Amino acid sequence: GDSVTQMEGPVTLSEEAFLTINCTYTATGYPSLFWYVQYPGEGLQLLLKATKADDKGSNKGFEATYRKETTSFHLEKGSVQVSDSAVYFCALRNTGNQFYFGTGTSLTVIP
């Protein structure tokens, strides 16, 4: 079945450090890919998305590129801030319009 595997956490970084959170997927057909962010006590919010191979999604300094050959969608940010502390989820939407999520990666950024 379809699934998403993402880097285990928690991740702790100093402010202005570089961030990478790895995500790979398994899917039949051609999924759309997403990164969501969850702040404490809240629901999930879309961070960025990509719908075809080599598409790059970007938002708020975060980027991820849809790599079909490696079935990956790694999240990156060049310089993290304290306000980026949250849980990040990689997700896919399959051709049946169902969404599958990774287990989440908790990020803490310290000043």
Place this chain on the structure above:
Amino acid sequence: NAGVTQTPKFQVLKTGQSMTLQCAQDMNHNSMYWYRQDPGMGLRLIYYSASEGTTDKGEVPNGYNVSRLNKREFSLRLESAAPSQTSVYFCASSEYTTRNTEAFFGQGTRLTVV
């Protein structure tokens, strides 16, 4: 902009009690979903409704039932609550026909079964 609204936000049940979690969306989306979120396990799909009048089981449907009352509303019922159902429950919706449309989430219901 209401988006996806879930009620209640918090609930404590005793083992064996029943309850219904309510969800409504005002974005005219066809598809709606119920997920549960548990530590270390991410979000797991409980039930899915592609459109009004249809429902399908997800990964973890046992112990739950759903009703797609109309296009706006999708409820989740626990007939006889068990401690294993202690979790945070999220409702979501999306537009079926557009490939690049994301799922929109409610704020969640934190359920404790004692």
